[in-house]
Amino acid sequence: MTQILMPALSPTMEEGKLAKWHVKEGDAVKAGDILAEIETDKATMEFESIDEGRIAKLLVPEGAENVKVNAPIAELARDSEAAVARPAGISTATTERTDPKARRGGDVVERLLRPAPPASAPAPAAPASPAVAADPAIPAGTQFVTITVREALRDAMAEEMRRDDTVFLMGEEVAEYQGAYKISQGLLEEFGNRRVIDTPITEQGFAGLGVGAAFGGLRPIVEFMTFNFAMQAIDQIINSAAKTLYMSGGQMGCAIVFRGPNGPAARVAAQHSQDYSSWYAQIPGLKVISPYFAADAKGLLKAAIRDPNPVIFLENEIVYGRSFPVPKLDDFVLPIGKARVVREGTHVTLVSHSISVGMCMEAAEALAKEGIDAEIVDLRTLRPLDSATVIESVKKTNRIVTVEQGWPVCSIGSEIAAVVVDQAFDWLDAPPTRIAGKDVPMPYAARLEKLALPSVEDIVAAAKAVCYR
Amino acid sequence: MDDPACQERSALAIRRVFGLSEKTTGAAGNDMARAEAAAAAGSEAEIRNLSDMPDRAAVDRLKKFYRDMLQIRRFEEKAGQLYGMGLIGGFCHLYIGQEAVVVGMQGALRATDQVITTYRDHGHMLATGMDPAGVMAELTGRATGYSKGKGGSMHMFSREKNFFGGHGIVGANVPIGTGLAFANRYRKTDAVCVTYFGDGAANQGQVFESFNMAELWKLPVIYVIENNQYAMGTAVSRSTAEVHLYKRGASHNIPGEAVDGMDVEAVYDAGVKAVAWAREGNGPLILEMKTYRYRGHSMSDPAKYRTREEVQQVREKQDPIDTFGARLVQRGIMREDELKAIDKEVRETINRAAEFGVESPEPAPEELYTDVYR
Numbered sequence: 001m002t003q004i005l006m007p008a009l010s011p012t013m014e015e016g017k018l019a020k021w022h023v024k025e026g027d028a029v030k031a032g033d034i035l036a037e038i039e040t041d042k043a044t045m046e047f048e049s050i051d052e053g054r055i056a057k058l059l060v061p062e063g064a065e066n067v068k069v070n071a072p073i074a075e076l077a078r079d080s081e082a083a084v085a086r087p088a089g090i091s092t093a094t095t096e097r098t099d100p101k102a103r104r105g106g107d108v109v110e111r112l113l114r115p116a117p118p119a120s121a122p123a124p125a126a127p128a129s130p131a132v133a134a135d136p137a138i139p140a141g142t143q144f145v146t147i148t149v150r151e152a153l154r155d156a157m158a159e160e161m162r163r164d165d166t167v168f169l170m171g172e173e174v175a176e177y178q179g180a181y182k183i184s185q186g187l188l189e190e191f192g193n194r195r196v197i198d199t200p201i202t203e204q205g206f207a208g209l210g211v212g213a214a215f216g217g218l219r220p221i222v223e224f225m226t227f228n229f230a231m232q233a234i235d236q237i238i239n240s241a242a243k244t245l246y247m248s249g250g251q252m253g254c255a256i257v258f259r260g261p262n263g264p265a266a267r268v269a270a271q272h273s274q275d276y277s278s279w280y281a282q283i284p285g286l287k288v289i290s291p292y293f294a295a296d297a298k299g300l301l302k303a304a305i306r307d308p309n310p311v312i313f314l315e316n317e318i319v320y321g322r323s324f325p326v327p328k329l330d331d332f333v334l335p336i337g338k339a340r341v342v343r344e345g346t347h348v349t350l351v352s353h354s355i356s357v358g359m360c361m362e363a364a365e366a367l368a369k370e371g372i373d374a375e376i377v378d379l380r381t382l383r384p385l386d387s388a389t390v391i392e393s394v395k396k397t398n399r400i401v402t403v404e405q406g407w408p409v410c411s412i413g414s415e416i417a418a419v420v421v422d423q424a425f426d427w428l429d430a431p432p433t434r435i436a437g438k439d440v441p442m443p444y445a446a447r448l449e450k451l452a453l454p455s456v457e458d459i460v461a462a463a464k465a466v467c468y469r
Numbered sequence: 470m471d472d473p474a475c476q477e478r479s480a481l482a483i484r485r486v487f488g489l490s491e492k493t494t495g496a497a498g499n500d501m502a503r504a505e506a507a508a509a510a511g512s513e514a515e516i517r518n519l520s521d522m523p524d525r526a527a528v529d530r531l532k533k534f535y536r537d538m539l540q541i542r543r544f545e546e547k548a549g550q551l552y553g554m555g556l557i558g559g560f561c562h563l564y565i566g567q568e569a570v571v572v573g574m575q576g577a578l579r580a581t582d583q584v585i586t587t588y589r590d591h592g593h594m595l596a597t598g599m600d601p602a603g604v605m606a607e608l609t610g611r612a613t614g615y616s617k618g619k620g621g622s623m624h625m626f627s628r629e630k631n632f633f634g635g636h637g638i639v640g641a642n643v644p645i646g647t648g649l650a651f652a653n654r655y656r657k658t659d660a661v662c663v664t665y666f667g668d669g670a671a672n673q674g675q676v677f678e679s680f681n682m683a684e685l686w687k688l689p690v691i692y693v694i695e696n697n698q699y700a701m702g703t704a705v706s707r708s709t710a711e712v713h714l715y716k717r718g719a720s721h722n723i724p725g726e727a728v729d730g731m732d733v734e735a736v737y738d739a740g741v742k743a744v745a746w747a748r749e750g751n752g753p754l755i756l757e758m759k760t761y762r763y764r765g766h767s768m769s770d771p772a773k774y775r776t777r778e779e780v781q782q783v784r785e786k787q788d789p790i791d792t793f794g795a796r797l798v799q800r801g802i803m804r805e806d807e808l809k810a811i812d813k814e815v816r817e818t819i820n821r822a823a824e825f826g827v828e829s830p831e832p833a834p835e836e837l838y839t840d841v842y843r
Contacts, residue, residue, distance in 0.1 A: 168655070194655065200685070205644050205678025212648020215633055216583070218655060236675075239638050240645060247624035248634070249617030250840040284841050308843040 001056060004074040006067045007047055009040050011266040012318050016040045017065045018073060027055045035074070041150065041321045042182045053078045132324075132342050132361075135295065137334055144325035152294035152326055153183050153259075153315065156301035157221060159331070161191055164219065167305055170197040170206060171223030171260075180225045181261060181320055207233030207258070211240045211310075214256040219305060224260035227276045227314065241310040242285030257304045259313035262290070263354065263405045264453060266318065270441035275406030277353070280312040281382040281415070287336055288383040290314040292357035294324035296380050299334030307336060314382075316355045339386035341393065345375035348463045349393040351416055352403035353379040356454065360403055363459035372467055382412060387419045394420055398429040399466040403459055408436035430466040435459055528802055530576055534733045535797060536811050537575075538568040538790045541592040543812075543819045544601055545764075548591065548608055552768050556827055557608045561622045564592035566763040569789035570695055571596040573736025574663055574756075577744045581658070585633040585646040586665035588623035589695075589762075593665065597630040601818060605826030613829040617836060640666060640673030643692070647679040650690035650753075661689045661747045669700025671714050680721040680753070687752035691743045692718075694757045695730065701766040702774040715757035723753050730758030731787045761787070 009016065017039040023029060030052045038047050056077040060067055067073065134140075147155070161167045168191075173180045175188040175198040188196040199206040203224065210220040224230040230237065237258060244252045263275035280288045287309055291297045297315070304311040326332070342357065343364055350360040357378045364374040375393050379386065394400050400420055402413030413434035420432050438452045545563040552561050564571075567589075575596040578584070586593045594604050599615065607614025607625050615625045623637040633649060636642035646664030653660045670676060671694050683690050694714045698705055705712050715725030724746075728739040736758065743754045761783045765772045772780075797803040 200678070200681055202678040202681065204675045205647075205682060208641060208644025208675060209648035209651055209679070209682060212585075212633075212645035212650075213652045213655070214648070215645065216649045216652025216656075218652050235638055235641060236644065240636070240641055244624075244626075244634070245843060246840045247616055247620040248626040248840075249615065249619055250843075251616075251626050251628050252634070253843050287842075 002051060002053070002076045002078065003072040004035065004049075004076055006060075006069050006071045006073050007038065008069045009038060009045050010042060011268055012321070013040050013069060015066045015068045018060050018062060018067055019044055021058060021062050022046075023055050023058075023074075025055050025058055029053060029055060029076070041148065043178075049076070051076055051078075132293070133340075133344055135334075135340055137299075137338070138295070138327050138329075138332075143328040145328050146323050146325050147294055148321055148323050149291075149294045149297045149315075150181070150183055150185075150320040152298035152324075153301055153320075154185055154187065156298045157184070157305070158187060158190065160302055160305040161187070161195060164305075165195075166217065167219045167221065168195040168197065168213075169221045169223060170199050170210060172199055172201055172225050174198060174223050179223070181317060183315075183320070184223070203229050203232035204236060208236040208240060210256055210258075211236055211244075211254055214241070214254045214310075215244075215252055219255045219257075221257045221259060221305060224258065226265075226272060226317070227260050227262040228272050228274055230258065230260070230276070237280075237286075237310070237312070238283055242283050245309070246285060253308050254310050255308045257301070257307075257311045257313055259301070259304075260315060261317040261320070262314035263316055264437070264442055264449075267444060267446065267449060268442075269444040273442035275404065275437065277314060277382055277404065277406050278411050278415070280314070281385070281412060283383075285310065286383060287311045287381070288314065289336060289381050290353045291380055292316075292319060292354050292378055293342075294322075295326045295332070296334060296340075296378070298326055299332050300336060300380065302331075302333045303336050306333070311336075314354065319355050319358070322358070334380075337381045337384040337386055339377050339379045339381070339389040341375060341389065342378045343374065343376040345373040345397065347373045347375075347397055348399040348401060348467055349375045349377060349390070349397045350401050350403060350459065350463065351377045351379065351390055351393075351413075353382060353412070354405070356403040356405060359454065359456050359459060362456045363463065366456065366460050367463055370464070370469070372463060372469065374463055379412070385415065385419075387416070387423065390416060390420065391424050394424045395427045398427055399463075400428075401433045401435060401459065401462045401466060403435045403454060405437050405453065408434055408439055411436050430468070433462045433466050435462050530737075531734075531797060531802055532811075534572050534576060534737070535790070535793060535803070535808070536815065537572045537596055538733060538793070539812060540601065540815045540818065541568045541572070541595050542790055543815050544595060544605070544822070545591060547819050547823050548605070549764065549768070551605075551609065551823060551826070557622070558610065559621055560588070561608070561768045562589040562766065563764040563768075564589055564762070566783070566789070567695060567697055567730065567758075567760045568592060569733035569736050569793070570693070570730045570758045570760055571665075573733040574693060574740045576733075576737045577740030578661070578663065581631065581660045582744070583631045583633055583646075583649045583653075583660060583662040584665070585642050585649065585662065586635065587639060587642055587667060587670060588635070588637050589667070590623065590625065590635045594625055594627070594630075594632055594635070597627065597632045599625075599627045599630050599632060601822035602825040605822040606829045609826040609829070610831065611826060611829035612832045612836070613825065617840070618832040619836070619840065640670040640675050642666065643670065643673070643676045643679045646692075647683050647688060647690050647753075650683065650688040650747075651686065653689050654686070659689075659748050661691060661744055663691045663693055665693045665695055667700065668694060668696040668698065668705050668709065668714060669703070671696075671717060672700075672709060676717075677721075680718055680723055683753040684718070684721045684723050687750060689747040689750070690753045691740075691747050692723075692753060692755045694755065695760055696757055697760050697762040699762070699766070699774065702770070702772075704774065713757070715755055717757075718753070718755045723755055725755035725757060727757045727759060730760030731783075731789045731792070733789060733793055760789075 019039040020037040022034045029049045033049045034046045036047050053076040056075040058074050060073040174184040175196045178185045210222040213220050241254045264273040289300045352360050360376045367374050402416050417432040435454045545565045551557045571592045603615045610618045625635040646662050650662040715727045718725050729735040794808050
């Protein structure tokens with residue numbers, strides 16, 4: 001008897017829905033037969049048997065949600081006793097549904113049936129998200145609705161495309177595939193192929209084409225499947241998009257948004273795991289946004305699309321599926337360049353952005369148990385950097401720890417440490433401390449990858465250290 | 470050349486050459502006369518010959534070609550001189566020898582069409598009608614320059630004239646020009662974007678990426694490859710496996726044509742056809758302009774990669790301005806003294822531009838921080 005286990009269909013998938021069984025108990029199956037359809041928050045996929053045998057028992061009913069990866073979902077009886085037992089009947093064909101670009105060389109067997117309807121997508125809650133301080137930019141009494149960051153981003157684009165015909169989305173797989181990470185789900189259907197445009201795999205070309213379209217008066221949203229691939233387009237982003245306004249004495253505005261997932265995902269190794277925050281944050285002429293919460297993702301993406309300047313919008317693949325409350329407002333736009341105190345505290349300031357904010361929230365809970373009251377500043381925008389909010393917090397707590405996924409050298413933390421030393425030296429009771437990714441290319445092995453990334457424990461330890469505890 | 474009496478003399482001269490009645494005046498009259506003559510002659514060959522005959526508008530166009538080419542030549546000579554005097558800094562790439570390309574192409578465009586190029590851009594700016602004084606003031610880094618002195622030789626723009634630069638990175642303007650064409654199609658205008666680049670840029674990967682998307686989406690863009698034979702100091706045959714650059718679109722199904730880029734009329738004819746092709750929604754087209762630059766790649770180029778004789782030979786036998794001027798005289802469209810008068814007027818214009826460039830104030834220190842964001 002072999003157990004068939006719930007497969008992981010993407011590097012970041014932790015659970016999914018068993019949408020449909022294609023077999024029933026007693027059915028004979030052979031390798032390659034479709035066993036079931038599994039629905040993740042990104043897609044619905046068919047899942048094949050790799051063994052021959054008879055379905056002895058279905059352990060999970062059709063329609064079951066939140067089935068954990070590696071949980072047994074069925075039992076397969078071998079027809080032949082001589083068959084050598086294998087550990088688990090998981091189709092290898094479906095386990096590597098990473099970013100499609102990684103497979104450019106050879107297509108693996110994968111059938112994308114249809115995009116999962118957004119409403120039914122299972123939305124894993126953010127880890128340990130206790131009370132989040134209210135955003136002063138949101139009017140008191142506003143109602144909230146809980147949606148995923150993925151939905152918030154899609155809604156922001158859809159709303160802006162409805163209000164302005166010059167806004168369009170282009171990128172690899174944004175239209176018919178519904179987005180490699182399903183951010184553009186449903187947009188092709190609503191706006192058509194004039195405004196939701198699948199590009200060839202040609203980052204430098206379509207980034208430059210987007211810049212030209214922006215010079216021509218349009219407002220392109222250029223999606224990079226991940227920002228790792230934007231390095232192919234870095235000349236167009238910096239030399240063409242960021243600098244031309246200045247070089248033209250103010251004539252050549254470039255209203256464009258470059259967006260996509262940034263930073264390490266999970267187990268995709270060095271070329272697909274880089275955090276580019278500090279790269280872009282260094283460039284005059286660019287604005288750089290890197291939100292964590294869904295409300296910020298929505299309000300700031302809408303602001304980015306309306307901004308007359310080129311904006312780099314750094315998302316995070318792991319955060320896409322997290323759910324947070326978003327204000328129920330007809331037109332919710334947040335100001336670019338404003339950090340937010342998401343947890344008030346008195347003993348130490350934790351400054352971070354993107355997924356690291358979630359880690360700081362967890363660390364703050366742990367610290368609270370040890371009597372340390374941490375204040376958390378979510379930068380939200382990296383350029384222009386809201387150093388005033390950071391300085392104000394440091395003047396209250398007298399201690400600061402910065403947290404980010406990127407490399408430590410010339411990092412966002414380096415910049416903040418410099419600013420704090422420069423502007424609040426006399427308020428500091430301890431040297432500013434930086435928590436960052438390790439100074440190595442991202443390793444593939446799970447154990448090494450874990451070591452390469454900052455952990456909640458690292459943040460707790462650093463916070464205690466600056467408190468001399 | 471703006472003198473109406475002068476134009477009238479030229480028009481009369483043409484009529485004499487073509488044996489037409491001297492009573493008809495103006496373009497409409499010419500057309501009528503031509504139609505009558507054609508009908509009388511009845512033979513197709515004669516009709517074709519007569520249709521080659523320049524009418525009043527054509528004469529004006531030819532004169533403008535001459536003046537515009539000469540203005541670029543004199544402007545560049547002056548820029549070279551100011552560079553030598555230390556009044557222009559940094560990189561300065563002169564267009565001398567290539568004038569027929571931009572002037573002929575511009576003649577085929579409407580004011581609403583866009584132009585974009587790389588860094589050998591002074592000629593393109595003047596051809597689009599930008600003010601030589603503003604261009605020169607940018608070269609000298611003054612507040613009155615097109616980019617307020619912040620762009621310099623390689624980075625100048627005029628939204629008013631639909632000139633989109635002026636880009637310093639070889640080949641980077643090609644996707645941008647393709648994007649301008651994308652915007653035209655998106656907004657359903659009938660504007661066409663002419664995207665210029667050199668034989669060196671033709672080997673850039675992003676050029677091929679642009680070709681692919683332009684043909685895939687049938688974008689109204691004309692790629693003009695100015696093949697001046699040398700990418701900096703590397704001859705085309707030393708850098709390029711297929712030296713016939715007009716074939717570069719073959720694998721993307723983009724038609725291409727080689728054009729004598731030293732002959733402004735040949736350029737114009739090719740440009741008219743190309744613009745019509747792109748404007749009608751047929752997608753992109755490649756024109757390879759066979760041309761030649763007399764000066765070095767930039768001001769600091771000792772030109773060790775070619776002989777003095779090679780340059781001299783092109784100058785003497787193929788110079789786009791001299792050959793065209795001689796042709797105008799020979800065809801009775803202009804007289805020698807009229808050509809000289811144009812040269813005098815152009816020299817004065819350029820001298821005034823240089824004066825403006827040298828005497829304008831430098832940008833105020835506050836300008837350092839403006840125009841970073843809107």
